[in-house]
Amino acid sequence: MSGGGCSIVWFRRDLRVEDNPALAAGVRAGAVVAVFIWAPEEEGQYYPGRVSRWWLKQSLAHLDSSLRSLGTPLITKRSTNSVSSLLEVVKSTGATQLFFNHLYDPLSLVRDHRAKEVLTAQGITVRSFNSDLLYEPWDVNDAHGQPFTTFSAFWERCLSMPYDPQAPLLPPKRIIPGDASRCPCDMLVFEDDLEKASNALLSRAWSPGWSNADKALTAFINGPLIEYSKNRRKADSATTSFLSPHLHFGEVSVKKVFHLVRIKQVFWANEGNKAGEESVNLFLKSIGLREYSRYISFNHPYSHERPLLGHLKFFPWVVNEGYFKAWRQGRTGYPLVDAGMRELWATGWLHDRIRVVVSSFFVKVLQLPWRWGMKYFWDTLLDADLESDALGWQYISGTLPDGREFDRIDNPQFEGYKCDPNGEYVRRWLPELARLPTEWIHHPWNAPEYVLQAAGIELGSNYPLPIVGIDAAKVRLQEALIQMWQQEAASRAAIENGTEEGLGDSSESAPIAFPQDTHMEERLAEPVRNNPPHGTRRYEDQMVPSMTASHVRVEEEETSSDLRNSAADNRAEVPTNVTTQENARETVNQGGLLNVNRNTRVQNNATEMWLRNAAEDSTAESSSSTRRERDGGVVPVWSPPASNFSEQFVDDENGIGASSSYLQRQHPQSHQLMNWTRLPQTG
DNA sequence: CGTACGTTGGG
């Protein structure tokens, strides 16, 4: 197509050459300069953790070698400002086009929008694509055109969309290199010496890189997938897909995963293999949860730092760094929790079940502020993923319309016998309990003295007594809830009296500073040696908790007088996209350019922008027979056109009241919320 | 042997 300069393909979390629409578009357009920009400071609170950076480093090396064998290197840039670095790359290569794939976390939405604005203003054609999802978030709506607010409805819709997800693209056969002679690589440093030593063992268990991801996928589909349903609860068995870090960095395409799994599904359905079918459905559901996490992030850009439902606004979180430390170090006195935390600590990995157990324990038993837990997960997980992890913690914390009730404590002892019935998992990670019989392995505090003695255990000495009893936790939880209702009622009364000050003084709405001393170095010294190189890989998990509390932003938002406005402002700062892709008949694009230019200062017309994009959508839709054609053509725009957007969740000052009305027209699972808002009146 | 009630899974 268009002659002249080369194209920049901007790699981010799409570190693969297969089924990469941006790369494919670049190759189709002619010469390509492939770029990766490392600007971690832009991530602020979300500066990637040690193991995550390790993965990234390997993955980039892998990508570079693949690209080289196709004809062009990966140009790496160290930057504190991605957009200006992009601009430099464009200038030094004489590129006329920029291609990249969509991301849906709030930082990327803002940054990518700016990139489009800035480069478009320079006369560069900018096009972006869907490579991360089965369907773009704005394409999945309910019968009224509104975004879904519960997972089941969302996923049901995804599975019954009128058109299939796009079929995966093959890797390019060859890439014509653009002229990057005046665009030298920066050396990227992802780990210091200390970290390097800590990371040394990771490569035994994991092989980052897109072709390894592909192998992992094939191995999973032809192996453990069929038993996924049966095995998924076992803490310790190597029966999950191990795809999550690969998926996080986009080393494997979700569309491809979906595609291949579906083929198996049809096959097993024909065979009448019920277990296989159920396994497929469950596995696909976990893929769906990943989709949903992006969907939520896109529609509710603050969901990584603020509860989606505000009913816990007045919950008196226990701000106890001692508890927090005990949890991190695996010294809570609950063997399953402790084993999990030590595994996380030693390997950066946890089975999904165990993530649920430890995070639930964190929120429900310790009643620590959940953002601390998210932050810790963010720092330590190999597959740390902002969107998935935010969804996971919100689920656990009871702040989703379809999440678990807050008021329900999972008992780690019982969970232990469910997911580690023989205690093998506990024994592997807690050598001090290795000699304890299975009967007591998940509740050593009940074991007779002679049993403990025989096992060499002295509770309170070489293994802790429970730091909080479950019964005590239940009592404290009830009290906390009563307190919460009282505060809420008081706040409401204050508002009715016109005293605005009623809000914002609880720990949930006020930021709780994240303790400083929480890095991996501080951890116990021994764990690694207890980890047999068992298995070569670790688990996959889409419903991962983890994440960060960006207190700064929360503070700003929550003290702002009108949160709706602040949300709208931010929404406006999102990518405006332009063109189509693939089979693009190249009919489009100019309108987009104009739009972008017109919006260099769009601080306040989010709605307008939405409407315009929606309009582009519908014209694209009606003028072409298939929606696939506009896959690359639409741009992430924050938030649905819903006028009651802010009514839906906590970011408005009336959070609780408003969210109850939201809930009333919502789905069955909203119950817990309604109860909560009602209880103050009844109690 | 049915019905009430508790528990658990569910995203």
Add this chain to the structure above:
DNA sequence: CCAACGTAC
């Protein structure tokens, strides 16, 4: 909250 399932009357 609801469904599914178990235990207790």
